[in-house]
Amino acid sequence: MKIGVVTFPGTLDDRDAARAVRAAGGEAIELWHDDAELKGVDAVILPGGFSYGDYLRCGAISRFSPVMEPLIAAAQGGMPLLGICNGFQVLAEAHLIPGALTRNQHLHFLCTDQTIRIENTETAWTNSFRENQEIVIPLKNGEGSYQCDDETLKMLEGEGRIIARYVGENPNGSRNLIAGITNERGNIVGLMPHPEHAINPLTGPSADGLGFFTSVLKTLVAGGAK
Template structure:
């Protein structure tokens, strides 16, 4: 590669002065999107730090992304085994103490299994794997991971999953709605039977966010959806960390 379209596409840094914000990406056995997530973090101008599922050490990162994939083969339930991995012991404590954590797809499943987010993920209601470009509405633009969007904004990012059906009891769903904790909703069609078209949610504090679709696959022109609608997740967290 000889031509680089912009300074943000450099692989080993990012815009001057922001490269020292460090965002961890956990790799579990069966993680698939850890490298794409690292790339998205770099594109946003932060430094990705590889974290390993068997290592309790979070390497003093400023935030963590749990990436997509099929960690531990999704055996038992998606995320059920990963949730007890050594890295999660530290992560659960630190997330409760305010560490920003984003769970994408399998990462979202891990966060619900860890009870950092309410509800649970089940198999798609149509029983098929689904892979499509999905329209979402950003419902909450005040979380650590969505501040670069505006409430009500519509974005297109890829969706690809087997176990994407978000479920929770009515009381929990009503609470999420009342507290503005439904962060993203599916638009156009509900691809997996998720209750109330919920595509992603946030915890009460807004530091832990999980969603099924994949923002890390929509961060540069010409790849994935061809748009950059997903980049805002990574620029949101970067701005938040820089402005602390």
């Protein structure tokens, strides 16, 4: 199974994302922001970092990169797509998922090992977890505060589209402790903390993050997103 990992100018976590894909048993395919096609991949990860220096708004310029055109079309057609941190911001800017990520409430850049609770285990990226499983993975962001209007929040809560929530004190001011959400179909997931940095206790706080990558492989083996 081929999982594409997109590198934008300023992306940082592409190598760890590719490593996580390999650790889960998949084949990682490098995609460049300027690519006009997706090289036949079965799923795509938009990794973290500071694409285009976070100029204008985080993810705002990446969203119009050439690779995004085929990517948006494929994801709208059901291809699994995971946006981590800056990738989450790109998904929001591309309106593939509702809401927006804004400056952390306390203004500080965060870098910590964060406990999150997986609340939706039906998506293409979370089906390896147990419902309400608590996992510890790194959280590192300056603009990770998830914001949306009341109506959207009600819809996300009502439809079980909040896939992960922060446990304990709210680290960045996100509404309803939102750490990650999914689209209606469950193939697109945006996640603020970093599972790709937690695939081996030797190099991260846990191996808990691996579940996101084994989930998508399971989804693909089963014949795509539901």
